[in-house]
Amino acid sequence: MDMGADGGADLAACGQGRVVERELCPTLTNGRHVVTVNGRERQFIVKLPETYDARRPHRLIFTFHPMGGSAELTAAIFVSPNGTLGVYDLLGWANTDGDDIDFVDAMVEAVEAALCVNQDLRFSTGFSYGGAMSYAIGCARPEQFRALGIISGAEMSGCEGGAPSRPIATYQQHGVQDDLLLFDNILPMRDALVEANGCTPVTPEPIPVGNTAARVDYEGCLEGYPMTWVAFDGGHIPGYVDEGDDVPLSTKNIWEFFTQFE
Template sequence: METLRNFGTTAPGVVAIAAFAAFAALACSDQGDVTTEPPPGSGGAGGLAGPGSGGAGGLAGPATSGSGATGGPSATDGSSGVVAGAGGSGGRPGTGEAGAGGMGATASGSSSSGGETRSMGCDGTTAPTSGRFSIDVGGTTREYILAVPDDYDSSRAYRLIFAWHPRGGSAEQVATGFGGGYYGLQNRADGSAIFVSPEGLDQGWANTGGRDIAFLRAMLDRLRAELCIDQSRIFSTGFSYGGMMSYAIGCAMGDVFRAIAPMSGALYSGCEEGDSPVAMWGAHGDADDVVPLDNGRTARDVFIERNHCDPQTTPTEPSPCVSYEGCDAGYPVVWCEFSGGHTMPSNFGESIWSFFSQF
């Protein structure tokens, strides 16, 4: 298995890259059980298949670019796209900070109502259907799977949730497995969210030269233009390499993402300098011998500092999770160290949805 390199700007904890080079591809059942792969050489080319099938080509749907031009227009800054939050006061417009009694918006859009920041795609006459799509990013074709609610209404602003696969996994694996799809979030969202499962290069998300963050920005431009998204409620989650990508997103795009939920991740995909707070729920096994716990703690500490949290914690559900005290209003940090190795906690779907849905 090749050694990872060129992770861009790194933060403390990158010394463990050598350990990560031994990353195992991960398998999952329909119930979301996760085990590590046999030694390199036995897994076969192409990584894991999605539960039950996972054949090349993934979900049915357009095989190329989907609707809309590559990249698509992005929302522009303007007073119509900045709101203080329903009933809120004291929040600084455009910063994402919460005012008293409300939640600040983080991004601009075509219009706003009820504390939302609505994207350019709201009230559109057409929208992509669920399926696999491709997009050109700097001359490289990248792919993602999109899941739009069956009763999608272009006048309603939806949460947008990105779910990133582990090393050796696939977009199809995330879209159909891990507790019922998108890490168990899709069935809990009950039609209130749009989901995206991107396809990684070289089995994951090394973010070499910032290529994966560029991919994310291109997807966001297109999705904002084509779908009705609440831009103040954009989220990211993932396990292992997917957790690393979620940490990288929190570092680079805290002004865009409302919250992240990395599992068994680290800063191996880079951490751009920045000071934008982002709410975080994180989990890591105390016996992880693939991504050491200390590397997960180092990543966690970046967001404890960004959100101005105190070192003191209080227990929170589910046990043994803790919540850091004194964080900026609206930007909590919850940390769950569980007994186990390089895997996901048993209650990951319920816990992540509970965290995301509070925003």
């Protein structure tokens, strides 16, 4: 909105659809950005949809990279952050003393000051260490995020309080042949999410049949807090594809899971 033509102020729409004087509107465009968290500069990449409209609230999706990855390697929809150096000098999400959760808070504040975000539709997803970070968000910020997408992740970034204290809608998948984050070791994390969401546990444990993954859409969950679990016959990979399909389960299923929320 530009009111300069009739002598009024030069106005712009920025975060949450606010209309302010243009010079007061924070700038956040496609590309790399930096925030200072606990005295250290942290980097993240923003990618706006081609149809971005500052007058309409949008979903905000965080995609966290695996250990050794970086923001550039994650197919971000909105925000893709960089972790910190850790084991073997690789970037990861150790979340020491909640430092990475503080980073998430800072990114949310920076993004939502400049862009129009539906604050009821924040999401987090990631593979491996990125899935672990998404789980940590579910433990620490369940009221601020609508849903998680955990791809072959474990409890490596911690869980504030030791277990999820409130429900958070979750899609989770893991390979039964995963030799890095063992399948049986993941089940307590999954079961904690099932309990937090008030879902009815499933017995016996569902197992994949050949090249077709086993999927459970849990029943009895608290209204608005669905949970889906997928076990596939594969290892520690993000892009497992069911037989007869050509799209990775994580790509298709997580997008469908997130977009069910309006």
